[in-house]
Amino acid sequence: MHNPVTVEVTRGTLVESRHRGMAVVVDGDGAVVFAAGDIDSPVFPRSACKAMQALPLVESGAADAYGFGNKELALSCSSHSGEDAHAELAAAMLARAGRDVDTLECGAHWSFDQNTLIHQARTLDRPTALHNNCSGKHSGFVCACCHMGHDPKGYVEYDHPLQAEIRATMQSLTGAHLGVENCGTDGCSIPTYAVPLKGLAHGFAKMATGTGLEPSRAKASKRLIEACMAEPFFVAGTKRACTQIMQIAPGKIFAKTGAEGVFCAVLPDQGLSISVKCEDGTTRAAEAMIAALLARYVEKDSAEQSALMAMANHTMHNWNRRAVGDVRVTDVLFG
Numbered sequence: 001m002h003n004p005v006t007v008e009v010t011r012g013t014l015v016e017s018r019h020r021g022m023a024v025v026v027d028g029d030g031a032v033v034f035a036a037g038d039i040d041s042p043v044f045p046r047s048a049c050k051a052m053q054a055l056p057l058v059e060s061g062a063a064d065a066y067g068f069g070n071k072e073l074a075l076s077c078s079s080h081s082g083e084d085a086h087a088e089l090a091a092a093m094l095a096r097a098g099r100d101v102d103t104l105e106c107g108a109h110w111s112f113d114q115n116t117l118i119h120q121a122r123t124l125d126r127p128t129a130l131h132n133n134c135s136g137k138h139s140g141f142v143c144a145c146c147h148m149g150h151d152p153k154g155y156v157e158y159d160h161p162l163q164a165e166i167r168a169t170m171q172s173l174t175g176a177h178l179g180v181e182n183c184g185t186d187g188c189s190i191p192t193y194a195v196p197l198k199g200l201a202h203g204f205a206k207m208a209t210g211t212g213l214e215p216s217r218a219k220a221s222k223r224l225i226e227a228c229m230a231e232p233f234f235v236a237g238t239k240r241a242c243t244q245i246m247q248i249a250p251g252k253i254f255a256k257t258g259a260e261g262v263f264c265a266v267l268p269d270q271g272l273s274i275s276v277k278c279e280d281g282t283t284r285a286a287e288a289m290i291a292a293l294l295a296r297y298v299e300k301d302s303a304e305q306s307a308l309m310a311m312a313n314h315t316m317h318n319w320n321r322r323a324v325g326d327v328r329v330t331d332v333l334f335g
Helices: 046-053 055-059 070-076 084-096 114-123 135-148 161-174 197-209 215-230 241-248 283-297 303-312
Strands: 005-011 014-027 032-036 183-185 191-193 254-258 262-267 272-278 314-317 323-329
Touching: 005 272, 005 283, 014 197, 014 283, 046 055, 046 161, 046 197, 046 215, 046 254, 046 262, 055 070, 055 135, 055 161, 055 215, 070 084, 070 135, 070 215, 084 135, 135 161, 161 191, 161 197, 197 215, 197 262, 197 272, 215 254, 241 254, 241 283, 241 303, 254 283, 262 283, 272 283, 283 303, 283 323, 303 314
Parallel strands: none
Antiparallel strands: 005 014, 005 323, 014 032, 014 272, 183 191, 254 262, 262 272, 314 323
16 A cells, blocks of 8 residues: 655745655544554554553552652653753652662763754763653653662563563553564664554553553553643653644643654544654654644634644745745645
8 A cells, every 4th residue: 555645845836855654543442533544554653652651650659659740750751852951850760769870771862952962062071871862761661660679770671571561551552462573672772563553543542531441551641641741841842843732732732753753642632642654754744744633633723723734834944044945734634
């Protein structure tokens, strides 16, 4: 099955680039409300599924034992920009469990955000694992291990007890079998599993609605989603798409990006979940796709709808701030 063109990029009056993709909207029962492309195709969610991976932190009681509030839970679900506040909070989370940066196994890198990178280059000799965009998730992993009595050493490995629990959790949510045959290694070294796009969306719909979940998991899921919506800066950071989308409609939208053109979102009040994948892995296309689909389901002609469509369809400028073309979604997402 050929996936349709979902996003076009123009230069002058001509289309310079086209991005193909798949997208699906489902409700808590798993019913497909909207679909485009091969939604049964397996994709690696990458960082888009971090809220699912954070469930053991809450369900084990670790979050409560260490006194974590919305900021800490949001950071546990984050792909942050490595800004000072992100790194400081990750360090504070580790300290609650009597650990420090040396326990993290995510690796270190400079910020992906240009302004943050310049700040880091001026103030740091080198980045640490706390600046890794996944340090919040990994700090949550370490805290969960310490609370549950697992040795954190090797917590990124497939056979570690924490990863086994995460694997079972994600399998239950998505309905997909997860094993070595569909497992890869993520950028932060943990296992990542290819699941059908529709299953990924259904998993988030379950988290948003509680449908089909045990009461304890439904409560933990709601807590994580609400924490992210309450503290969007700690999910991503300054001028990041996840943060901007959630700020457009405070408390009404949960949004989380993943690498290689994956993006997931939830509209809790409508009980709907959206997952998209840009076939060529381009972030700009995934961001446009998710914004356009969210705009379909918010109040018509509202400020929220206008702001989301402005993210979906926007003008590109060069370094002299001259308009050079547009990023625009196609009619495929409005069929």
